[in-house]
Amino acid sequence: MDSAQREALDDVMVQTFSKIQFREQEELADRINQDSGSLPFLSKSLKKLVPFQLPRSKKEHREPKEKKINILIPLSRRFDILVRFMGICEKTCLIPNQNVRLIVLFFSSDSNPDKAKQVELMRDYRVKYPKADMQILPASGEFSRALALEVGSSQFNNESPLFFCDVDLVFTTEFLSCYGANTVLGQQIYFPIIFSGDPKIVYSGKVPSDNHFAFTQKTGFWRNYGFGITYIYKGDLVQVGGFDVSIQGWGLEDVDLFSKAVQAGLKTFRSQEVGVVHTQHLVFCDPNLDPKQYKMCLGSKHMGLHSSWLKCG
Template sequence: MKTDAIEGQSYISERHVPIFTRFDMWHQYQVSSTQNMDVRDKLNGLQRMCIDEVIDEAVTFINSTKWRRDHFTEGIYHTMPTLGTHYELNFLNDSNHRERVTLFRPEMPVIPLKSHPVDFSEKLNIVMPLSGRIDTFVLFLTHFEEILIKMKNRIFLTIVYFGKSMQDLLNVFQPFIAKHRFRSHHIQLVTDRNFSRAYALDLGIKSWKGKQDPIVFLCDVDIIFSQEFVDRCMTYPQKKSRVYYPIVFSLYNPKVLEAYFNQKLTKLSDKLKVSSDYGLWRSFGFGMACIYRSDYLNIGGFETGIKEWGEEDVLLYKKFAQSKITVIRAPDPNIFHLWHHKHCDQSLSDQHYKSCIKSKTYNEGSHMQLGYLVLKEDINQDRPYKRRLH
């Protein structure tokens, strides 16, 4: 059966032929459909342990006086669902003799571990930093309204607003409050410092006055989400046990999309599509999270003194990753990051300025779309090129 799993396979389509991941002692090389994935990754702790085990098993299998572990040169592997992982390892010894070893790690049977009821009576506190951007906040309220109607008294909105006055905010928020009789909210005005996302989120989380230990959703104003996401936000976290870090789908620059599709995308619903034509998974972003308030406080919270771009999110994520709390990290098709102009401050360090520019370029458009804009003059506009490009 193990031999059958790796030999003599036929496929309905050439696209079904598996692509192997190549590896050596330090790195692995893999093909990914996500444009922001590295083409070469360092082997992490668990990957390295797995590869070391496979190499040792191969050396034991072919062992004689002429083969040692350091004779391993490279290998490839791919995993077959329900079957296991197929490895091919290459060795080259001091006498210039070569050996290829085929190994198979079988899939283990499914083992139920535990189950527990999900308590949907918990409070969800959405904490949002805000400085200006009132038009974007109005758009947020439009989508938040649908969730509020379903969630009733189980949802709380905390806004930490930076500015001399919050009158502009109240002008759009008070009609919303009156319409829905929405009392479960708190606005914290910050007048004595420049905008700081870490400071705002930390202040918003600590400003909670209720007796419950709520689940906190760290949210930005340019995030759109649905009830399905809220359900996951309240399902995955477990007190002292798990936190949820969704991978957000980040939408491309609408001007790039309109130029590529040669049509106006006037409605937001025209853009909220999980498709490589419309955006990408923001796997490099750690800003959105669903966490019990007590777990946030116990882990030490944000480093509020950090001024570099994006670093506070990563450091909080690292705190959880390096603790005994399990981090649930997965793509979530019901939470979107709206495109907006990103300013990369010249005062940033070289490393953080480069990271900011990298993030900015990823979010402009796909390789195909940006390539089309560059080569637009070379493409015959009278031809049905879009059918050929897709």
């Protein structure tokens, strides 16, 4: 794929992400195919983006001996959210003694007033669960999700399954195990479609319960064009060329990785995943971001705001 075609792919992804008007899933898919009509290679590739739901594979179909799941968490500020996330990890991973390795990635140059508290929190969990495989990795420079995930991925061999996570996720134990059915080394990468829920709507202003999994148009929306949450083997990450570490901050690195996977000929499996929820939060789009990142950030922000507006209408 030459640079012109690559730029066209990015533009279509940005255009799709920037749509504010709510559409049903089928209309969104049609819009992609219309936008890419003049680029046959693009239309063929993006047809893989059409959302669909498959029944979850049963446990007996998994590998007899499941490999360790390696969870990578890039982090910048937001101590209160890390507290919530670690509480979820404690329930789904630490208490049931799941075979996982958790790596939290900090940036030494990041102007983060909560960094000391975040490090102390992770140390407290290591003391509480001495047999758990948890690690804090520092990265140099200003925050970059792409660089953080590259640094984290460098700790593993090619046969290791990696889960590129987000501190805003709430997930079940079953979701952690789905890589065995949906990710195949050398063949397939899993980019789950995540539901983005608004806790204020789900709980109607009451104290939140443990049930975050309310999937309705009133409680949130499916992030059909978000690719940041990923199950991938380290060998496949290497094969596609890894992350573009020149991308600063949040955003665009996921689209770049997805397009590389398509170009490399690997299957990109997508389905609506009911075992995980992205909790909505206030989004600040830095005007100093790369123009494409900024436009994509605004599109994501407007989708959340528009979803909330629909609930109030």
